[in-house]
Amino acid sequence: YLLLVSIDGLSFDAFRRHWRALRWIDGIARRGSFRPLRSSFPSMTWVAHTSLITGQHARHHGILGNRWSDAEGRYHRPMSDARVVRRRVARVPSLLELARQRKLSVASLNWPATQGLAGVRWNLPEIYGARSSYRHASKAMRRLFDRYVAAHGAPRRDGRYRRNLLSRIALKEGVEYDMLLRDLAVRLVKGSSPPRIMLLHFLLPDSWMHRYGPSRLIERWSLELTDRALGRVVKAYQGAGIWDKTAVLITSDHGFAEVTH
Numbered sequence: 001y002l003l004l005v006s007i008d009g010l011s012f013d014a015f016r017r018h019w020r021a022l023r024w025i026d027g028i029a030r031r032g033s034f035r036p037l038r039s040s041f042p043s044m045t046w047v048a049h050t051s052l053i054t055g056q057h058a059r060h061h062g063i064l065g066n067r068w069s070d071a072e073g074r075y076h077r078p079m080s081d082a083r084v085v086r087r088r089v090a091r092v093p094s095l096l097e098l099a100r101q102r103k104l105s106v107a108s109l110n111w112p113a114t115q116g117l118a119g120v121r122w123n124l125p126e127i128y129g130a131r132s133s134y135r136h137a138s139k140a141m142r143r144l145f146d147r148y149v150a151a152h153g154a155p156r157r158d159g160r161y162r163r164n165l166l167s168r169i170a171l172k173e174g175v176e177y178d179m180l181l182r183d184l185a186v187r188l189v190k191g192s193s194p195p196r197i198m199l200l201h202f203l204l205p206d207s208w209m210h211r212y213g214p215s216r217l218i219e220r221w222s223l224e225l226t227d228r229a230l231g232r233v234v235k236a237y238q239g240a241g242i243w244d245k246t247a248v249l250i251t252s253d254h255g256f257a258e259v260t261h
Contacts, residue, residue: 001194001195001196001197001198001237001242001245001246001247002196002197002198002246002247002249003198003200003233003237003246003247003248003249004052004053004095004197004198004199004200004249004251005200005201005202005230005233005248005249005250005251006049006052006111006199006200006201006202006251006252006253007025007202007205007223007226007250007251007252008045008201008202008203008204008205008206008207008252008253009205009206009209009222009252009253009254009255009256010205010223010226010252010255011252011254011255011256012035012036012037012255013255014205014219014223014255014256015029015034015223017216017219017220018219018220018223018224021220021223021224021227022223022224022227023227023231024227024228024230024231024234025223025227025230025250028234028248028250029250032248037251037252039253039254039255040057040058040253041057041058042058042064042065043253043254044065044066044253044254045066045112045126045206045253045254046063046065046066046078046079046112046113046126047063047064047065047066047253048252048253048254049111049112049113049201049253050063050088050094050112050113052251052253053094053095053096053111053199054088054092054093054094054095056092060091060092061088061091061092062084062087062088062091062092063078063084063088063112063113064076066078066079067079078113079112079126079127080115080127080132080136082115082116082136084113085113085114085115085116085117086116088113089117095197096108096114096117096119096120096197096199097117097119099119099196099197100118100119100120104196104197105121105193105195105196105197106119106120106121106122106123106195106196106197106198106199107120107121107122107123107185107188107195107197107198107199108120108122108123108124108125108199109122109124109181109184109185109198109199109200109201110124110125110126110177110181110200110201110202110203111125111126111199111201112125112126112201113125114126114199115127115136116136120138121138121140121195122138122140122141122144122188122195123137123138123140123141124137124138124141124145124181124184125137126170126201127170132167133166133167133170133171134162134163134166134167135163137166141184144184144187144188145162145166145184146162148183148184148187149162149165173203173207174203174204174207175204175225177203178202178203178204178225178226178229179229181200181201181202181229182229182230182232182233183232185198185200185233185236186232186233186236189233189236189237189239189240189242190236190239190240194237194240194242200233202226202229202230204222204225204226205219205222205223205226207222208221208222209222209256213258214256214257214258219256230250
């Protein structure tokens, strides 16, 4: 099994500043190894996450940013455009395409540039700035989300409510979305056939530091909450009896710096 966790906005310096408060992240790091990484260029979420699963720079995989304008002035917003992902797949394969060739079950929770990918059974791609998170989720993921919502008292037959709920939570990009991602990951691991590969992208440090600036106080709060969420996922792997068979990679896409000009 493979668990690949991305904590958006977590720099290595931030990890070193707060490691004493990060029980689960620090425990995993101490069982293995840890070192700083250099972000891709541009150091943006969609570029870096695509580089993480392809091993290629933006000039090769074709995801040039969260959004961009080309030489003709055309504005590109790839978040809800599956054609962008298909062009990327045509240029370079990723971990997800290789897993499909090996017939390995895959869950991808909030990973950028994955919408419409065949072979990802449980797929909830990162779609922000568009009210379409439910539509871009795979069928298996929509069923999982529907059962999850129904289990917590929401009307199971009200499809419009479920679609709107997921979109509202995803658009917020706050602590509630990370809690949803945590719970969906836990339900997958506790299922009868846990995914062989799990991609899990937490947003909270990035969201809060965009909102409040790179304050070390905000940094610590967001990382403590993310660490607890990851701990719930780890406990699920342990409870399923597969933790010792799981390779765990914790990484990030970029850090934060104060810019004055």
